[in-house]
Amino acid sequence: MIDLDIDMRQYDCPFIDTTDDVDIAFSAVQWQLDTDDKRLETRLIAKGSSTGTLEAGLHELRDHPNMRECYILSKRDNVAEIGTTIEETNAMRTIQQNGGYITGPFRIEDGREHWHVGFDDDRDEDHALAELERHNEFTVEDRDQVGPTALFDLLENSDSALRLLEGCRSLTETERETFEAASRNGYYETPRETTLDELATHFDISKTAVSMNLRRSERKVLKAALTALEEMDGTQQL
Template identity: 30%
Template sequence: MAQATLTITMPEQVWIQQLSTAYSTASFRVLAAVPDSETGFALVRIAGPEVADIVEEMRDHPQITELSLAQWSENEVTVHFETTAPLLLFSSRESGMPIELPVEIVDGEATVEVTGSRNRLAELAEQLEEFGLQYRIEHVRERLHERQLLSDRQLEVVVAAVEEGYYDTPRRSSLTELAEHLDIAKSTCSETLHRAEEGIIKRFVEDLPGVDTEERVEDPLASS
C-alpha cells in the first residue's frame, strides 16, 4: 500500500476555487462528503474574518443548489450543502480511491491524503487530469502493516519490554532482567531490541512532514 499527500488546484470555473481565492485568508475544511450520481453533498467548516460574505456568495452561486447552516460564530461557520461540481468526489469515486477526511482548502489549493495500491493511485491521477484538476505530489511512501515493520520475534521482545517496564523512566526492568524474563541470552535480547528500535524510529522519522529519507519509495503517480 502506498500513502500519498497531494496538493490539488481546482479549475477557475469551480465555485470553491473562486471563493477560496477571493477570500484567501479563509480556510475551507471538508469534514464529510459523499457523491451522488450528478452532484455531491458536503459538510464544510469555514474559518476567517469574512465568513458571512462567503456564505452569502455560496447561497448565490449557481453551482450550489442547496445550503443550510449547521453552526455559526463570528469567525467560523459550518455549512451543509449540495454542489453540481464536486470534482474531488467524482475523481475519488471514478478511481476507486477514497480521499481521507478532513481536506483543507486554502487560496484555491486542497491538501489531500490517500492510501491505496499503486494502480489506484495512478488511476486517481488520471481522473484528476480528466476533471481538469492540477496536482503536485508532496509526499509518497510505502505504507507497511506493523507485522511487516517488525518480525514476530522483534514484536514479542518489544511488547515484553514495554510490559516489564524496560522503557519506563526510571526503568523497572534492566536488560538482564528482560532477557531472563524472555529466557534468551542478554546479547540476543539487546540485538533484537536494537533492530526493532531501528525500524520503529526510522518509520517515525519517515512520517514527519517535510522529512525525506532513503526509505521513500518512488512516486507511483509519476510513473503512470
C-alpha cells in the same frame, strides 16, 4: 495501502472558487460522497478574516453554480459551522472511478485544497493521477505506502495520536511561533545553537517573555505527549 497528500486546484469546486475571491478558509469535519446522485454532502468549519468577510464568503458560496445547498448550523463572530451539498467535481469522480478514496479531512484556502487520498495499488494510483492531470492542477506533496502491520498500529493508537494533535493545537499562535523558532534555530540542541537573548531579539520582546512563551508551549506539548504515551501503554494517569 498507498496514501497521498495532494495539493489540489480544481476548476469546478465552489469552495476553491470562493477562497480565490474572498479571504475565507474551509475545513471539512464530516463528508459523504453519493456516487449514485453524483453529489458530496459535507459539514465544514468556515473561517473568515473578519465577520464581514465570512458573510461575503458564504454569500458567494451559495451563489456558485455547482452548489446545491448551503446552510449555517452555527455561527460566532468570524467562524461558522456550515452544511453543504455540492455537485460531484471532476477530481472526485476521477478518484472514485479509479479505485481511490478520500482518507482524511480536506482543507481549502487561497484557491487550493489539501487532500488525503488512498489507493490499493500502484496501477490505480497511476491511472487516477494521469486522468486528474487533464482537468486539474495538483502536486503530490507526500506519498506513503503503508503495510497492514503499520496500518493496524496506526489505527490501534489513533486516540494517542489525537491527544498529541490536540496538545499541539492548544498552543496559541505566539507560543507556536516561539516554539518553532527555538527548535529551528537549535535552542534544544547540545550545545545550544541559539540563546534566549537571541530569540528575544528575533521577536523584539524581553528575554523573560520569550522564556514564558517557551515554558507554556513546552508544558502543553509535554502533557499531551505523556497522555499519549500512557494511552499507548494502557496505564492510568496518576
